[in-house]
Amino acid sequence: MAQSPRTPADAHADGHTVATVCTLDCPDSCSLAVTVHEGRVTTIDGSTRNPVTGGFICAKVRRFGERVYGAERLLRPGIRAGRKGDGHFTPATWDEALALVAARLTEARDTWGGESILPFSYGGSNGLLTQDTSDATLFRRLGASRLARTVCAAPTGAASQALYGRMPSVAFEDYPEARLIVLWGVNPSASGVHLVPYVREAQRAGARLIVVDPRTTPLARHADVHLAVRPGTDLPVALAFHRFLFEEGRADTAFLATHTRGAEQLRARAEPWTFDRAAAVSGVPADRLREAAELYAASSPAVIRCGWGQERNRNGGNATTAILALPAVAGKFGVRAGGYTMSSSSAWGIERTWLTDQEPPTRLVNMNQLGRALTEYDAPPVKVLFVYNANPAATIPDQVRVMGGLEREDLFTVVFEQVMTDTARYADVVLPATTFLEHYDLARAYGPISLQLAQPAIEPVGEARPNADVFAALLDATGLTRAGDSAGELDGLMHVLAALPASAGADLRDGGRAVPPWNGRPIQFVDVHPRTVDGKVDLFPDALDREAPRGLYAYQPDPSTEAHPLALISPASERSISSTLAELPRPTVRLEMHVDDAGARGLADGDQVRVFNALGEVRCPVVISSAVRVGTVSLPKGLWRRHTDNGWTATALVPDTLTDLGGGACFNDARVQVEKIAGD
Ligand SMILES: Nc1nc2c(c(=O)[nH]1)N[C@H]1C(S)=C(S)[C@@H](COP(=O)(O)OP(=O)(O)OC[C@H]3O[C@@H](n4cnc5c(=O)[nH]c(N)nc54)[C@H](O)[C@@H]3O)O[C@H]1N2
Numbered sequence: 063m064a065q066s067p068r069t070p071a072d073a074h075a076d077g078h079t080v081a082t083v084c085t086l087d088c089p090d091s092c093s094l095a096v097t098v099h100e101g102r103v104t105t106i107d108g109s110t111r112n113p114v115t116g117g118f119i120c121a122k123v124r125r126f127g128e129r130v131y132g133a134e135r136l137l138r139p140g141i142r143a144g145r146k147g148d149g150h151f152t153p154a155t156w157d158e159a160l161a162l163v164a165a166r167l168t169e170a171r172d173t174w175g176g177e178s179i180l181p182f183s184y185g186g187s188n189g190l191l192t193q194d195t196s197d198a199t200l201f202r203r204l205g206a207s208r209l210a211r212t213v214c215a216a217p218t219g220a221a222s223q224a225l226y227g228r229m230p231s232v233a234f235e236d237y238p239e240a241r242l243i244v245l246w247g248v249n250p251s252a253s254g255v256h257l258v259p260y261v262r263e264a265q266r267a268g269a270r271l272i273v274v275d276p277r278t279t280p281l282a283r284h285a286d287v288h289l290a291v292r293p294g295t296d297l298p299v300a301l302a303f304h305r306f307l308f309e310e311g312r313a314d315t316a317f318l319a320t321h322t323r324g325a326e327q328l329r330a331r332a333e334p335w336t337f338d339r340a341a342a343v344s345g346v347p348a349d350r351l352r353e354a355a356e357l358y359a360a361s362s363p364a365v366i367r368c369g370w371g372q373e374r375n376r377n378g379g380n381a382t383t384a385i386l387a388l389p390a391v392a393g394k395f396g397v398r399a400g401g402y403t404m405s406s407s408s409a410w411g412i413e414r415t416w417l418t419d420q421e422p423p424t425r426l427v428n429m430n431q432l433g434r435a436l437t438e439y440d441a442p443p444v445k446v447l448f449v450y451n452a453n454p455a456a457t458i459p460d461q462v463r464v465m466g467g468l469e470r471e472d473l474f475t476v477v478f479e480q481v482m483t484d485t486a487r488y489a490d491v492v493l494p495a496t497t498f499l500e501h502y503d504l505a506r507a508y509g510p511i512s513l514q515l516a517q518p519a520i521e522p523v524g525e526a527r528p529n530a531d532v533f534a535a536l537l538d539a540t541g542l543t544r545a546g547d548s549a550g551e552l553d554g555l556m557h558v559l560a561a562l563p564a565s566a567g568a569d570l571r572d573g574g575r576a577v578p579p580w581n582g583r584p585i586q587f588v589d590v591h592p593r594t595v596d597g598k599v600d601l602f603p604d605a606l607d608r609e610a611p612r613g614l615y616a617y618q619p620d621p622s623t624e625a626h627p628l629a630l631i632s633p634a635s636e637r638s639i640s641s642t643l644a645e646l647p648r649p650t651v652r653l654e655m656h657v658d659d660a661g662a663r664g665l666a667d668g669d670q671v672r673v674f675n676a677l678g679e680v681r682c683p684v685v686i687s688s689a690v691r692v693g694t695v696s697l698p699k700g701l702w703r704r705h706t707d708n709g710w711t712a713t714a715l716v717p718d719t720l721t722d723l724g725g726g727a728c729f730n731d732a733r734v735q736v737e738k739i740a741g742d
Pocket residue numbers: 087088089214215246247248249250252253254274275276277279291292293294295296369370371372373375631632633634635636637638639640641699700730
C-alpha cells in the first residue's frame with residue numbers, strides 16, 4: 063500500500079510553535095502559529111507571515127482544536143452496520159476498507175461503466191495538494207463521471223473570465239488609499255474578517271462607503287449609502303448605474319475607446335433602466351440609487367469589492383458582469399486602489415500540470431443537481447458516490463432530494479471525512495481524513511495574493527490519513543497505478559512544488575510563503591491588464607450573451623408568488639465555514655425576519671415557525687430583526703441537521719435550478735412562506 067513516510071521531526075517537539083496556514087475555504091488564508099504541547103494542539107493564533115493576517119485570526123479557527131479532538135472526529139475506517147443514516151459503523155482496518163472500496167469501484171465500472179461512479183468534492187480543504195492530485199488521477203483512470211464544481215463562484219468566475227480574463231484584483235492592503243469603497247454582495251465581517259480593518263482605516267481617512275446588501279451587515283451600519291436591494295435585483299441596479307454614466311456624460315469615453323469593446327451594446331441594454339425602473343424592481347428608492355451612482359462617478363480611487371451574495375440567484379451571472387463592468391465604464395482603473403476586487407486565486411497562473419492523465423470526455427454532472435443525479439439519472443445510474451472535501455447533505459440545493467438519493471439502498475457511498483457529518487452518516491464506508499493541522503498542503507488564497515505551505519503541527523489523530531495517501535493507495539488497490547505516479551503525500555507535494563513557478567517553489571521550501579507577484583499589490587491597468595485575447599475589457603462577451611437564458615444583461619423577474627412571497631437568503635455565518643465547524647456548540651438557530659413581515663403574520667420574537675415552500679419545510683424559532691429588509695428572511699448557511707427542530711435546513715428550501723451564467727447554485731432564489739406553528 064502506498065504510504066508516504068511522515069514526519070515527526072523537530073517541529074513536532076513538545077512545547078513548540080509550528081508555523082503553518084489556515085486552508086479553510088475563506089478568502090484570507092491566515093498564517094498561523096500553532097502551539098503544541100505533548101503532541102497536542104494547545105493554542106492556535108495568527109502570525110504575521112501573511113501580511114494580511116496581521117497577527118489575528120477569526121474566533122472559529124481559534125477553536126479548531128475542539129474539532130480536531132472533538133467527539134465527532136472520525137478516528138478509524140468504518141463499514142456501515144445499521145440502516146443508512148443511522149450512523150452506526152463497524153470498525154475496520156484501512157486495508158479492509160480500501161479493499162472493499164476498490165472492489166466496489168471496479169465492479170461498478172465493469173458492470174455499469176465508469177460513469178456510474180460519481181466523485182463528489184469541493185473546497186473543504188482549499189489547497190493544491192488535497193484536491194485534484196491523485197484523486198483526479200484515480201477517477202480519470204476509472205472513467206468516472208466528471209463533476210462540475212459549481213456550488214460557488216461559478217457565475218462570478220464566468221463574469222470575471224469573460225470581461226477581464228481574470229485580471230488580478232485590487233489588494234486589501236490598498237483599500238486605505240481609496241476615496242470610495244463599494245461592498246457589493248459581501249459581508250467581510252463574517253466571511254473574511256481581514257478586509258474590515260482596511261475599510262475602517264479608509265473611512266477614518268475620509269473614504270466613503272457604499273454597501274449593497276439586503277441585510278444591514280455590520281459594515282452597512284457604518285456606510286454612507288446602504289442599498290438594501292431585494293435579493294436577485296442587483297442587475298437592474300448596476301444597469302441603472304451604467305445608464306446614468308452613459309446618458310449623463312459620466313462615462314470615461316477615452317478609456318472606453320482605448321481599452322474596451324462592446325460598450326455600445328452594453329449601453330443599449332442599460333438604456334431602459336432608469337433609476338425609477340430599477341427602484342421599482344429593487345425596492346430601493348430612486349434618489350438613493352442616484353446618490354450612490356453620483357458618489358461612484360465622482361470618486362477616485364474607487365474600488366468595488368464584489369462578493370458572492372449577488373451571484374446566488376437566477377440573475378447572478380449577469381448581475382456580476384454588470385457590476386464588474388462599472389469600473390471600466392466609469393474610468394476607475396489606472397490608480398492604486400482603483401478598480402475592483404474579485405477572487406485573486408488566478409494571480410499565480412498555476413496550471414495543474416502535475417496531472418498527466420487527460421480528463422476523459424465522460425458525463426458531466428453539475429454538483430448543484432446532486433439529488434437529481436442520484437435519483438433520476440440512468441444510462442448509467444450513479445452506483446458509487448465518493449464524497450471527500452465536501453458535505454453535500456448540508457451544503458447542496460434541494461436537500462430533500464439529496465437525502466432521497468443518499469438513502470438509496472443500491473447506492474454504494476464512500477465518505478472520506480474528518481468528522482461524522484450529516485453526509486458521513488449515510489456512508490457505506492467512512493474513511494477518516496486528517497485536518498490541515500495534520501497534513502501538508504499548499505494554500506492559495508482567493509482574497510490576498512498569497513501562496514503558503516501548510517505543514518503538520520501534530521501527528522494524525524487516530525488513524526486519519528491525508529487525501530494524497532489514500533487516493534494513491536486506492537490507485538494501487540484498483541490496479542491503476544502507473545510508473546511516475548506520486549506515491550503519497552510527500553511525493554505529491556514534491557510534484558506540485560515542481561510545477562509551480564520556480565521562485566514560488568523555492569520560497570515555499572525556504573520560508574513557507576511565496577513572495578507574491580507585484581508584491582501582492584498590483585495596480586489594475588498599470589501592473590496588470592485584462593488577460594483577454596486582445597487585452598481589452600470585453601463589455602459584451604458574445605459567449606455570455608448566448609449562454610444567458612434571455613441574453614446578456616437581460617433581467618429575469620423575481621420568482622416570488624402569492625403562496626411564497628418571502629425571499630429566503632442563507633449567508634455565511636461567523637460560526638462556521640460552510641458546514642465546517644458548525645458542529646461546535648452554538649446558540650439556538652433562528653430565522654431572522656423584519657418586524658413588518660412578523661406583524662403581518664402575527665409573529666412575536668421566539669415564536670416557533672414553519673418556513674416552507676413546495677420543496678420542503680424548516681421548523682425553528684423566529685427572531686425579529688432590524689438587520690433584514692422587509693420581504694426577506696434569513697437563515698445561516700452551513701447548518702447541520704440537528705440545528706433545526708425538524709432536521710431540515712435552508713438548503714431544503716433552495717431550488718436546484720441553475721444561475722443564468724456558469725451553472726451556479728441559486729441559494730438566494732428560495733421563496734418561502736412563514737407561519738406560526740399552531741399551539742405554540
Ligand atoms: N465565517 C465564514 N466565512 C466564510 C464562509 C462561511 O461560511 N463562514 N464561506 C466562505 C465561502 S465558501 C465563500 S464563497 C465566501 C462568501 O462570502 P460572501 O460574499 O460574504 O458571501 P455570502 O455570505 O453568501 O453573502 C454576502 C452578502 O450578500 C448578501 N446577499 C444575499 N443575496 C444578495 C443579493 O441578491 N444581492 C446582494 N447585493 N447581496 C445579497 C447577504 O445578505 C450577505 O450579507 O465566504 C467565505 N468565508
